[in-house]
Amino acid sequence: MEAGGARRQIMVALEPSEESTYALEWALEYLVISPDSDHLILLYVAPESLHNTMITGKEVSFSSHVLSVLEKNKKQTAHRVIELAKTMCEKYNVTYETKVMVGEAKFVICDAAKKLNVDLLVVGGHDFGAIKRFFIGSNLGEYCINHAKCPVALVKRRGKRT
Amino acid sequence: MDGKLGCVVAAVDGGEESMNALGWALNNLKLRPPSSPGSDDAGKLVILHVQSPPNIAAGLNPGGIPFGGPTYVEVPAFAAAIEAHQKRISNAIISHAVGICSGKNVNVETKVVVGDPKELICEMTTKLHADLLVMGSHAYGAIKRMFLGSVSNYCINSVSCPVIIIKENSTS
Numbered sequence: 001m002e003a004g005g006a007r008r009q010i011m012v013a014l015e016p017s018e019e020s021t022y023a024l025e026w027a028l029e030y031l032v033i034s035p036d037s038d039h040l041i042l043l044y045v046a047p048e049s050l051h052n053t054m055i056t057g058k059e060v061s062f063s064s065h066v067l068s069v070l071e072k073n074k075k076q077t078a079h080r081v082i083e084l085a086k087t088m089c090e091k092y093n094v095t096y097e098t099k100v101m102v103g104e105a106k107f108v109i110c111d112a113a114k115k116l117n118v119d120l121l122v123v124g125g126h127d128f129g130a131i132k133r134f135f136i137g138s139n140l141g142e143y144c145i146n147h148a149k150c151p152v153a154l155v156k157r158r159g160k161r162t
Numbered sequence: 163m164d165g166k167l168g169c170v171v172a173a174v175d176g177g178e179e180s181m182n183a184l185g186w187a188l189n190n191l192k193l194r195p196p197s198s199p200g201s202d203d204a205g206k207l208v209i210l211h212v213q214s215p216p217n218i219a220a221g222l223n224p225g226g227i228p229f230g231g232p233t234y235v236e237v238p239a240f241a242a243a244i245e246a247h248q249k250r251i252s253n254a255i256i257s258h259a260v261g262i263c264s265g266k267n268v269n270v271e272t273k274v275v276v277g278d279p280k281e282l283i284c285e286m287t288t289k290l291h292a293d294l295l296v297m298g299s300h301a302y303g304a305i306k307r308m309f310l311g312s313v314s315n316y317c318i319n320s321v322s323c324p325v326i327i328i329k330e331n332s333t334s
Contacts, residue, residue, distance in 0.1 A: 008190070026324060030166050030293065033192050120190070120326075125318075141318060145299065145327045151186060155324040 007039045011118040013109045013140070014044040014085055016077045019124030023155035024085055027122045028092045031153065040096035042085050043112055045105040046078055106143040113148050121148050125156030165192025171208045171292040173283045173317075174259045176251065179298030183328035184209065184259055187296045188266050206269045209259045210286055212279040213252045216244045280316040287321050295325045 010031065012024050024042075032038045082098055089096040101108045113121045126139045141154040172187050174180040193205030252274050263270045275282050287295050299314045318325045 030324075031191070033165070125324075142315060145314065145318060149329060151190075151326055151328045153324060153326045154318050156322065 008119040010120045011041040011113050012122040014081050016081050022157050023124035026155045035094050042098045044100045045108045046102050048103050106140050110147045118150055120151050122153045125154050165194050167193050167293050168205045169292045170294045171210050171287050172296045173210050183296050183298035186328045204269050209272045211255050211274045212282045213276045280313040283317050284320045292323050299327045
């Protein structure tokens with residue numbers, strides 16, 4: 001971990017959740033060694049269509065007005081999350097780049113991590129109870145750990161367990 | 163920039179992946195320096211090896227004579243030989259791990275405990291108040307994982323601190 005080499009590319013998956021914010025903060029505090037040695041890639045994945053945000057996956061049709069309101073809400077959420085992340089990185093004086101992609105988070109994140117050949121992937125932990133896991137399947141952290149090729153840091157908040 | 167990590171647990175077993183994970187940890191993590199020279203609050207790396215209990219690992223334990231016959235006592239030499247063998251394996255694993263750490267100027271401790279690996283890794287991580295757990299992953303496919311279970315999958319769901327899983331092909 002000495003200087004004189006290429007910087008580590010650390011990808012942090014951003015989501016509109018407290019877990020994700022905590023994961024970024026923890027990574028900045030404990031993982032990042034110095035601005036010279038590390039570069040952060042902040043990746044925010046927006047859901048593809050509004051239908052994906054529902055657990056049942058049933059097709060629901062909205063009026064166009066409602067659709068545009070939901071779209072705007074999506075954009076505002078993404079903007080809010082990314083701005084917060086940028087502020088945190090700037091506080092630690094770390095260089096970063098932001099990326100916004102569309103799709104299902106776990107696939108997009110692992111794919112991007114592979115394509116960009118990142119050195120480390122940081123993901124917030126979602127603690128699902130047994131029932132939720134039965135329906136949603138593996139959570140993001142588990143999926144990334146099983147499918148990403150690079151080291152994966154799964155950051156959970158202390159004491160937050162189901 | 164100074165490191166902040168107080169206690170990092172690196173779980174090792176006889177597999178190359180866990181040693182890779184340890185190597186990754188040494189190259190990528192920075193421990194907390196002591197607050198003043200000589201004080202003992204410096205960050206430490208704990209190399210943890212969980213040794214499987216002899217009767218499970220051996221698989222050959224003949225067990226006691228049923229229907230009221232003598233049990234453990236009747237085959238002391240056999241059981242002792244298995245335990246001694248297990249111990250030799252653990253020692254080899256620990257010294258290999260410590261060898262990887264040599265020359266890196268890291269505050270290292272080692273710990274060997276006997277029992278179920280996935281449960282004990284989680285228990286020890288909590289007991290040691292670890293800030294971070296680092297593990298390798300055997301990278302079993304989905305089917306194998308279903309039958310053999312996965313220590314790393316169990317740990318990421320049970321442990322309360324952050325976990326870093328390193329796959330077999332990344333050491334830098």
